[in-house]
Structure formats: C-alpha cells, structure tokens
Amino acid sequence: MEGNLAIIGYGLSAIGPGIGIGLIFAAYVAGVARQPEVRGVLQTIAILGFVLCEQLAIFGIALAFVFSG
Amino acid sequence: MTTEVSAAEEFVPPSAPDFWQPLVGDGAFALTRSMVVMVLVTIGLAVVMMLVTRRLAVVPGRGQFRLEGMYGLVRNSIGRDIIGSAHFKPYIPLLFTLFTLILVNNLMGIIPPIQFPTMSRIGFPLALALGVYVVYLVAGVRRRGIGGFLKNLVPSGLPLFVVPVVFVLELVTFLITRPVTLTLRLFGNMFAGHILLLLFALGGEFLLLHGDGLLKLVSIPAFLMFFLFSAFEILIAFLQAYVFILLASIYIAEVYADDH
Numbered sequence: 001m002e003g004n005l006a007i008i009g010y011g012l013s014a015i016g017p018g019i020g021i022g023l024i025f026a027a028y029v030a031g032v033a034r035q036p037e038v039r040g041v042l043q044t045i046a047i048l049g050f051v052l053c054e055q056l057a058i059f060g061i062a063l064a065f066v067f068s069g
Numbered sequence: 070m071t072t073e074v075s076a077a078e079e080f081v082p083p084s085a086p087d088f089w090q091p092l093v094g095d096g097a098f099a100l101t102r103s104m105v106v107m108v109l110v111t112i113g114l115a116v117v118m119m120l121v122t123r124r125l126a127v128v129p130g131r132g133q134f135r136l137e138g139m140y141g142l143v144r145n146s147i148g149r150d151i152i153g154s155a156h157f158k159p160y161i162p163l164l165f166t167l168f169t170l171i172l173v174n175n176l177m178g179i180i181p182p183i184q185f186p187t188m189s190r191i192g193f194p195l196a197l198a199l200g201v202y203v204v205y206l207v208a209g210v211r212r213r214g215i216g217g218f219l220k221n222l223v224p225s226g227l228p229l230f231v232v233p234v235v236f237v238l239e240l241v242t243f244l245i246t247r248p249v250t251l252t253l254r255l256f257g258n259m260f261a262g263h264i265l266l267l268l269f270a271l272g273g274e275f276l277l278l279h280g281d282g283l284l285k286l287v288s289i290p291a292f293l294m295f296f297l298f299s300a301f302e303i304l305i306a307f308l309q310a311y312v313f314i315l316l317a318s319i320y321i322a323e324v325y326a327d328d329h
Binding site: 040044047048051054055058059061062065068 | 151253
C-alpha cells in the first residue's frame with residue numbers, strides 16, 4: 001500500500017479546527033435560539049470565528065502539499 | 070480477461086501541478102488559463118455593472134434591484150456596521166470591487182464551460198491581499214503618523230516589561246500574519262475545493278472505465294459526491310468573498326478605533 005504521510009498528518013491536524021468550528025456554531029445556534037433578534041450580530045461574529053479557526057486547516061493543507069512534494 | 074489490462078493502469082490523483090495550465094508560452098511570462106478567466110470576469114463584471122447602472126430608476130428594475138441588494142450588503146452590513154458610520158464611505162468602492170471580483174471568480178470554478186477557479190493560483194489572492202495591506206497601512210499612517218501608528222499597536226496600561234513583547238507580536242501580526250492569512254485562506258479554500266472536485270470526477274471516471282466488475286458501481290457515489298460538492302462550492306464561493314471583505318474591513322476599522 002502506497003501513500004503519503006503528509007496527508008495523514010493533514011487529516012490529524014484537521015481535527016483541531018473541526019472541533020473548534022463545531023464549538024463556534026454550537027454557541028451560535030444556542031445564542032440565536034435564546035435571542036432570535038440578535039441573529040445578525042451573532043452571524044458576523046460566528047463567521048469571523050469560523051474563519052479564524054478554519055485558517056489552521058487551510059495552513060495544514062498548504063503544508064501537506066509542500067511536504068508531499 | 071480484460072481485468073489484467075485495466076489493473077496495469079494506475080490512478081494518478083490530482084495534485085498541485087494540475088492547476089498550472091499555460092495556454093500560450095511557458096515559464097514566468099506564460100499566458101495561463103487563470104489569467105484568461107480573470108480577464109473574462111473583469112470584462113464581464115464591468116459590462117454588467119455599466120449596463121445595469123446606466124439607467125437608474127427610483128423604482129428599480131430586476132437587474133438594478135439585485136445589484137442594489139448586493140451593494141447594500143457590502144455597504145451596510147459590512148462597511149457601515151464594522152468600519153463605523155463616520156469613516157466608511159471612502160472604502161466602499163474597494164470593498165464592493167473586491168467582493169464582486171472574488172465572488173464571480175470563485176463561481177467560475179463550477180460554471181461548466183470555464184470550471185477553473187482563478188484564486189487557486191496563489192498570485193491572484195496575493196495581489197488582492199496586498200492591495201488591502203497597502204490600504205490599511207497607508208490609512209493607519211495617514212491618520213496617526215508613523216510614531217502614532219507604532220504607539221497605537223500596544224494597548225495602554227500594560228506593565229512596562231510586557232510592552233516590548235506585545236509590540237513585537239503586534240507588529241508581526243500587522244505586517245506579516247494578516248496579509249499571509251488573507252492570501253492563504255482564499256487560495257487554500259479554492260484550491261482545496263477544486264482539488265476535491267477533481268478527485269471525485271477523475272476517481273469516478275477511473276472506476277467506471279478501469280474498475281473491475283462491481284468496482285464500476287462505486288463510480289456512481291463518486292459522481293454523486295461530485296455534484297454534491299459542486300453545490301457546496303457555491304456556498305464556499307460566496308462565503309470566501311464575504312469573509313475576505315469582512316476581514317479587510319475589520320483591519321481598516323482598527324485604524325479608526327480610538328482605543329485598542
């Protein structure tokens with residue numbers, strides 16, 4: 001079986017952002033469920049948090065391709 | 070048996086070199102596919118914008134209504150709410166241009182005759198991010214002067230021994246981390262999304278044409294996933310355009326925030 005260790009590394013590194021994004025949207029859903037009128041404000045904050053968290057995964061994929069080459 | 074012939078051929082997974090597609094010439098001065106898409110998108114956007122805004126009416130028509138909706142999103146929910154009502158006006162053209170340009174370029178990744186996301190070549194998001202970088206640095210220096218700009222990096226009221234550390238950290242964030250993350254986020258999302266689509270399409274094709282027996286059936290879920298992720302990419306295209314200008318306006322807003 002052939003493959004590349006960098007891709008397994010990327011899979012492992014994606015766990016962190018996965019948990020983080022899950023927590024962010026869980027908080028967003030809970031917030032909107034409690035106070036539907038603040039949805040607009042929360043949406044911007046949630047997307048901002050999602051983006052900052054996701055960037056770790058994006059760095060991971062860039063580095064996975066760097067190291068697999 | 071035909072299986073022996075097909076087993077000899079090997080599946081080549083899509084990788085980074087698949088995105089380097091020169092049409093004319095080669096090397097640093099080649100005319101690549103992404104350049105052509107970028108030029109087409111720019112011309113298309115300019116034509117559509119000019120046609121729609123040529124005859125503006127108080128009661129908007131269909132095209133004007135849609136364009137106004139998009140403009141309203143950028144102007145009100147991003148520009149005004151984040152930069153603040155006192156200073157947001159000069160930045161609206163920049164934000165709106167970035168939003169439409171990135172959105173349409175990202176959508177080109179799934180629109181059939183083209184199907185190539187421009188932003189999956191890192192040069193394009195890099196240029197856009199450098200534009201934003203220059204804007205927020207120049208705005209910051211113009212507002213406070215270089216000394217004030219540097220001084221404003223450190224929040225007031227910190228203990229003296231922490232100040233140098235925080236200063237270096239903030240300077241690195243300002244000068245290096247921000248443009249790099251802005252670039253890599255857009256690039257990484259479009260690159261990863263498109264490589265996933267390539268993987269499902271090429272994998273499905275390989276399984277269908279070269280798979281043995283029942284393996285041919287596995288190509289059906291592969292193609293289904295291709296369609297599913299194409300739809301998902303529409304969401305990503307919009308989200309990435311939104312996020313790019315959201316972060317750009319947050320960086321610009323920091324210039325005008327009086328407390329840190």
